[in-house]
Amino acid sequence: MVEPVARMRPVEAADRKLVLFAIGKAEMEPIATANRKLYSNPLVLALWIGLSSVFVEYMKWWPKPEHGIFGYLSPIPALGAVSIAFMFAIDWLNRWGFEDRSAHVLRRTDLVDIPAYYSRSPSSGFWILEYNDRFVGMIALDASPDAEADEQVVAGSIKKDREGHVKMSKGTSKIATIRHFHVEEAYRAADMQGELLDYALKHAFAADPKLEGVRAAELSLKGYIGAALRKRGFALEKKGERIGTLRWQQSVRLLERSKWTPSQDE
Numbered sequence: 001m002v003e004p005v006a007r008m009r010p011v012e013a014a015d016r017k018l019v020l021f022a023i024g025k026a027e028m029e030p031i032a033t034a035n036r037k038l039y040s041n042p043l044v045l046a047l048w049i050g051l052s053s054v055f056v057e058y059m060k061w062w063p064k065p066e067h068g069i070f071g072y073l074s075p076i077p078a079l080g081a082v083s084i085a086f087m088f089a090i091d092w093l094n095r096w097g098f099e100d101r102s103a104h105v106l107r108r109t110d111l112v113d114i115p116a117y118y119s120r121s122p123s124s125g126f127w128i129l130e131y132n133d134r135f136v137g138m139i140a141l142d143a144s145p146d147a148e149a150d151e152q153v154v155a156g157s158i159k160k161d162r163e164g165h166v167k168m169s170k171g172t173s174k175i176a177t178i179r180h181f182h183v184e185e186a187y188r189a190a191d192m193q194g195e196l197l198d199y200a201l202k203h204a205f206a207a208d209p210k211l212e213g214v215r216a217a218e219l220s221l222k223g224y225i226g227a228a229l230r231k232r233g234f235a236l237e238k239k240g241e242r243i244g245t246l247r248w249q250q251s252v253r254l255l256e257r258s259k260w261t262p263s264q265d266e
Contacts, residue, residue, distance in 0.1 A: 004132035008199055011114050011126040011138075019114060019126075019180075020106060022138055026182035027102035030221035034094045034244045035087070037221075041246070044086065052082045090245070097243040109151060110142060110179055120144035121172040122207040126180075129196055137183030139196040141204050143176035143211055145169055172208045175254070178216040181225055193228045198262075201232065205257055213256045220249050233259045 011019060038044055055078040056062055064071035110117045118126040123143035129136040146169075178200070183193045204211055216234060218226045221244075234253035242249055 006129065006131045006136070008127050008129050008196075011118070011128055011140075013113075013115055015128060016114060018135065019128075019138065020111065022135070022182055023111070023180055024102055024106060026180070027105055028098055030219060030244075030248070031091070031094050031098050033221045034098075034246070034248060035090050038090045038094070038245060039087070044090070048079075048082060048086055052079045055082055093245045101243065104150075105180075108179075109146070109149070110140070117144070117168060118142065120168055120170045121176075123172055123176060123204040123211045125200060125203055127196065127199065129183075129192060131187070135184065136187050136192050137196055138180060139178065139182075139200045140180040141176055141200045141214065142179050143172050143204060143208070145171045145173055147173040147175060147177045148215075172210045174210065174212045176204055176211055176214045178214060181216070183224065188224045191228075193224055194231070197228050197232060201255070201260060202262060205260060211257065213254055215252060215254050218251050218253055219243070229253050229255075233261065235259070 052075070056075045059078060061074045061078055063074055067074075114126055118124045118140065121143040124141060126138070126140040128138045181193070181196070183196065201214060204214060214234075215237065216225075216229055217240070218229060218234075220226070230253075232255065234255045237252045237254040240250035240252060
């Protein structure tokens with residue numbers, strides 16, 4: 001019997017569809033968390049009960065004891081109908097900010113030619129973690145001269161050489177950026193995000209002494225990523241814009257080389 005094997009490997013050109021799907025999924029995943037938190041918000045619950053009561057009064061669906069135990073169930077259709085309307089409205093209100101962000105990320109220049117972009121600096125890399133040939137997660141660390149850029153691809157902006165390869169400058173920035181970081185939910189309890197992050201940091205700092213730090217974005221709705229960053233010494237650098245109906249906080253964290261401690265397991 002062959003034992004399942006976990007492996008970390010560099011991204012390949014053939015992985016493009018998988019990577020784009022995983023990035024889109026990672027960017028849209030916080031909507032579900034934001035929706036659940038809003039469902040349990042006291043103000044939303046109070047509004048739901050209030051509007052349901054108005055609906056029950058309008059339809060004359062108050063409990064009727066004379067009909068026995070089933071008579072007490074008459075308000076349930078009103079509660080269910082209003083809850084469905086609330087769920088639709090909450091998802092609609094939360095969706096816009098996350099959809100805009102997802103579209104922006106998927107149009108960035110690093111996803112035009114992924115292997116070529118992440119080979120511009122020895123400290124850069126895009127890795128996929130697999131377990132028994134199943135996708136577990138991914139992390140992309142950009143240490144190129146464009147590490148701090150956030151531009152989208154526009155028509156005519158991509159230049160290629162005679163062989164069809166995208167032309168990109170090479171070099172190492174003083175501060176690298178973790179552009180993509182995602183782990184499938186089933187593997188988060190096993191701290192696979194920590195394994196990915198440790199691997200990327202060790203590679204980045206060992207590959208080029210010019211690299212002084214690594215920057216990463218954090219969203220309060222992605223708790224597993226924030227916990228992994230803080231555990232490894234990423235300090236709050238600045239707060240970013242808020243997103244969603246309840247204005248969830250986005251922030252930027254920075255790990256300086258002097259504060260980095262290699263994992264004892266490595």
